[in-house]
Amino acid sequence: MTEKVYYFDSHIEECEAVVLSCEKTKNGYDVVLDRTIIFPEGGGQLSDTGYIDDVRVLYAREDGDIIVHECESEIEKGKKVRVRFDKGRRLDMTQQHSGEHILSGTANRLFQATNVGFHMAEDYSTIDLDIFLDEDKIKQLEIEANRAVYKNIPVDIRIVDEAEYETIELRKKTKGLKGEIRVVRYEGVDSCTCCGTHCMSTGEVGTIKITSSIKYKGGTRIWFLCGERAIRHYIETQKIVDTIARRFSVKHEDVVSAVVRQGDELNDCKAQLKRKSTELINYRTAELLSSCEAINGKKCIVSVEKDMGMADLKQLAEKICSSEKSVAVIFSVSGDSVFYQLMRSEGVKLSMRELCNVVNVTLSGKGGGRDEYAQGSSKNIAGIEDSALQILNYLRNVIKNA
Ligand SMILES: [Zn+2]
Structure with missing residues (x-):
């Protein structure tokens, strides 16, 4: 032993x-x-x-x-x-462990909640309670737990035998304990059997900070930090709030409304951009179709666009192919890359997968797809207009001879 x-x-x-x-x-x-x-x-x-x-x-x-x-x-x-x-580690572990006693005892006293699980990791700890505590109750628990810290209640550690164990009142009693049983008590705050190391008084825990809580298995899981961990958390959190407040030029208390307001403005801008983008695509569709003669009843559209996103590129190809019977090969040059989408109208037999292979070879690009629709990209943007013209001529010949 x-x-x-x-x-x-x-x-x-x-x-x-x-x-x-x-x-x-x-x-x-x-x-x-x-x-x-x-x-x-x-x-x-x-x-x-x-x-x-x-x-x-x-x-x-x-x-x-x-x-x-x-x-x-x-x-x-x-x-x-x-x-x-190692003193630093021992103090840290002891603070987290004693904080768990205080939180569990306080949750039991305030809300009759029972601790049904405890986990300590290197950088966080959790407690599982058997009932759900909403935001207000979590706040109340945190305040009351810290009040227990300020009271600086000394720890009372006693070894009792089985007979005495049966007679004493504890927050949590484990059944079937034999021999010498170690009982740990912070008077008025918590009492239970325990094997861990404990702060000699609640004041040594320093600070208890509940950082998060969720509904968990019908009860509540609480994440918390004690002692220096809690202080470091306050420092880091304040740094985050300071950074956001400076970015928005607002006071700390106005940070949330500033972020919400910017989110709303961003959503409005996105909606407006989508409307403008659709208008632009409609206009561009009409322009491309009107400047193109039909061959064998089909129009061959090969166009080079600037900085058009893949979604808009696809929308443009779809719009062209749904407006008139046609084949559309649309390129978009963006940065050092060129992206392409190939689409055909219903009833056109030409395979876009095969046409994409021709584009891949012409541009040294990579791409593929189905007979109805294909897409790809290339880094070969030099001479893209000439390449587009080559592909247009190829496409016209294929359609003419079909
Ligand atoms: Zn303990």
């Missing part, structure tokens, strides 16, 4: 111990001591990291009543050693 020196006081930073065993593993060495200050992963809390003398401890796990330290190098069995943990 490994003695847990951290069990009653999370502030004890070092302890002496004796190495009971050291076994080589795939990635390092598993070291067991007679006692330790290193907290192993458990109860939702992540493992400490630290040192045994100068040997790095990367992770610790519980194996029955033994704590196994996963170390980088070998340590001699029987050696007397000093054990210490």
